[in-house]
Amino acid sequence: xxxxxxxxxxxxxxxxxxxxxxxxxxxxxxxxxxxxxxxxxxxxxxxxxxxxxxxxxxxxxxxxxxxxxxxxxxxxxxxxxxxxxxxxxxxxxxxxxxxxxxxxxxxxxxxxxxxxxxxxxxxxxxxxxxxxxxxxxxxxxxxxxxxxxxxxxxxxxxxxxxxxxxxxxxxxxxxxxxxxxxxxxxxxxxxxxxxxxxxxxxxxxxxxxxxxxxxxxxxxxxxxxxxxxxxxxxxxxxxxxxxxxxxxxxxxxxxxxxxxxxxxxxxxxxxxxxxx
Amino acid sequence: xxxxxxxxxxxxxxxxxxxxxxxxxxxxxxxxxxxxxxxxxxxxxxxxxxxxxxxxxxxxxxxxxxxxxxxxxxxxxxxxxxxxxxxxxxxxxxxxxxxxxxxxxxxxxxxxxxxxxxxxxxxxxxxxxxxxxxxxxxxxxxxxxxxxxxxxxxxxxxxxxxxxxxxxxxxxxxxxxxxxxxxxxxxxxxxxxxxxxxxxxxxxxxxxxxxxxxxxxxxxxxxxxxxxxxxxxxxxxxxxxxxxxxxxxxxxxxxxxxxxxxxxxxxxxxxxxxxx
Numbered sequence: 001x002x003x004x005x006x007x008x009x010x011x012x013x014x015x016x017x018x019x020x021x022x023x024x025x026x027x028x029x030x031x032x033x034x035x036x037x038x039x040x041x042x043x044x045x046x047x048x049x050x051x052x053x054x055x056x057x058x059x060x061x062x063x064x065x066x067x068x069x070x071x072x073x074x075x076x077x078x079x080x081x082x083x084x085x086x087x088x089x090x091x092x093x094x095x096x097x098x099x100x101x102x103x104x105x106x107x108x109x110x111x112x113x114x115x116x117x118x119x120x121x122x123x124x125x126x127x128x129x130x131x132x133x134x135x136x137x138x139x140x141x142x143x144x145x146x147x148x149x150x151x152x153x154x155x156x157x158x159x160x161x162x163x164x165x166x167x168x169x170x171x172x173x174x175x176x177x178x179x180x181x182x183x184x185x186x187x188x189x190x191x192x193x194x195x196x197x198x199x200x201x202x203x204x205x206x207x208x209x210x211x212x213x214x215x216x217x218x219x220x221x222x223x224x225x226x227x228x229x230x231x232x233x234x235x236x237x238x239x240x241x242x243x244x245x246x247x248x249x250x251x252x253x254x255x256x257x258x259x260x261x262x263x264x265x266x267x268x269x270x271x272x273x274x275x276x
Numbered sequence: 277x278x279x280x281x282x283x284x285x286x287x288x289x290x291x292x293x294x295x296x297x298x299x300x301x302x303x304x305x306x307x308x309x310x311x312x313x314x315x316x317x318x319x320x321x322x323x324x325x326x327x328x329x330x331x332x333x334x335x336x337x338x339x340x341x342x343x344x345x346x347x348x349x350x351x352x353x354x355x356x357x358x359x360x361x362x363x364x365x366x367x368x369x370x371x372x373x374x375x376x377x378x379x380x381x382x383x384x385x386x387x388x389x390x391x392x393x394x395x396x397x398x399x400x401x402x403x404x405x406x407x408x409x410x411x412x413x414x415x416x417x418x419x420x421x422x423x424x425x426x427x428x429x430x431x432x433x434x435x436x437x438x439x440x441x442x443x444x445x446x447x448x449x450x451x452x453x454x455x456x457x458x459x460x461x462x463x464x465x466x467x468x469x470x471x472x473x474x475x476x477x478x479x480x481x482x483x484x485x486x487x488x489x490x491x492x493x494x495x496x497x498x499x500x501x502x503x504x505x506x507x508x509x510x511x512x513x514x515x516x517x518x519x520x521x522x523x524x525x526x527x528x529x530x531x532x533x534x535x536x537x538x539x540x541x542x543x544x545x546x547x548x549x550x551x552x
Contacts, residue, residue, distance in 0.1 A: 012368065012421075015368065016370040016373070016374050019370075020374045022335075035320075038320065076363070076364065077280075077363055078347060078365075079364060080366065259316075262318050265392075
């Protein structure tokens with residue numbers, strides 16, 4: 001439930017969190033765009049999706065930020081007082097769901113794309129992951145917008161079912177494909193799944209917080225929680241996908257690696273190779 | 277503490293400083309983006325991070341500038357009068373912290389990236405510098421937003437601990453890696469650390485100024501101090517990183533140097549080589 005009143009400190013905590021997400025997503029997208037030539041052409045689709053995800057998130061956070069500023073206003077001098085819900089302006093949480101509906105399936109496509117599997121295996125994984133992730137978001141929505149604890153609980157449980165299916169695909173089905181990956185990235189890709197699990201885990205916790213009736217503080221921490229989860233699940237995740245793509249590019253094309261790798265690294269690798 | 281009233285002169289000093297930072301950061305970012313092909317591919321990640329840092333700073337200064345203009349208003353004709361804190365609008369200093377949280381770790385990554393060390397050494401330095409710099413910023417925040425001198429002092433001291441650790445890494449640990457750098461850039465890289473020290477040194481001074489109770493003037497000089505420090509620590513620093521990357525590119529690839537170097541320089545180098 002949206003609080004009627006936020007203290008100046010609560011207000012600036014939400015305000016600064018939302019702005020942090022804009023900066024993090026926007027500049028991760030720009031970084032990945034500029035860094036596209038640092039991976040082989042075959043990995044550029046994965047990085048393109050990663051930067052598109054961050055771009056979509058930046059767009060939605062611009063909207064959420066503006067919506068928050070319109071919804072809570074104060075008459076205090078220097079803004080140093082309580083903020084109350086304004087007349088005629090809603091804080092629109094729907095932006096988050098619209099964002100997830102687009103970005104969550106893309107995050108899974110990004111992961112499968114960087115694996116660069118054989119076409120049949122890739123399609124099989126995508127046909128399992130993409131519909132399940134869309135279902136997970138759609139089923140969460142009625143609960144998120146409801147004020148009724150019963151409705152929230154039912155849709156919370158319903159949307160957990162496709163989430164568990166996604167976990168099964170990631171940790172059972174996808175594990176079989178891990179063996180085909182170069183050893184240097186196998187650990188990173190495996191840990192990426194835990195990053196998804198960890199960052200997605202914030203969503204249900206943030207979802208449940210208002211049900212616990214912790215008042216305005218609960219709502220503030222829900223906003224902060226969503227913000228951190230979105231940075232980890234999209235920007236940090238995208239940077240790790242980029243590192244995986246870079247490592248694989250270097251392994252698969254030594255002349256490309258030669259150009260991209262530091263001089264010191266080349267010397268150190270040669271020394272290691274020469275050692276008896 | 278934020279002053280209730282600024283004279284027209286104080287107001288325009290802050291106003292012009294903030295605008296100067298926007299111009300400096302935005303166009304340094306654009307300069308570095310255009311100049312990417314002037315360094316070898318292996319140095320482009322360092323320059324990309326340098327331009328992202330300036331871009332993030334430009335974004336936050338646009339926000340700070342707008343926030344300042346909304347917070348202080350005047351009814352004087354032609355704006356030639358005192359400016360007072362407006363109703364319902366806060367000057368949000370939080371943007372600075374959100375900015376540093378993203379840019380300060382990246383400034384250290386930028387320095388390590390341009391060294392182009394062997395992977396193991398690079399990772400070791402980053403694992404020390406990045407967490408310490410995040411801790412330094414996070415610990416400074418409660419002091420910055422507090423009006424209480426005691427709280428400001430405690431968090432000021434706490435955030436100095438990771439700062440001292442960063443200095444130790446930069447001046448002791450990193451010095452060992454300096455020997456692997458070409459002689460032509462060794463001095464510049466060494467001096468870069470002093471630039472960081474000098475520009476970061478402005479932050480604690482600006483942090484302490486309000487505690488000294490120097491009134492509106494103290495607050496105005498704090499804004500000017502932060503502005504200059506941000507230009508030096510990000511834009512000037514980024515340009516120097518670019519110079520280091522360019523010099524190293526020329527040394528490591530003579531045919532690339534041939535293309536990039538001025539004709540006069542080529543002649544002068546040839547003459548020197550020919551001398552007995």
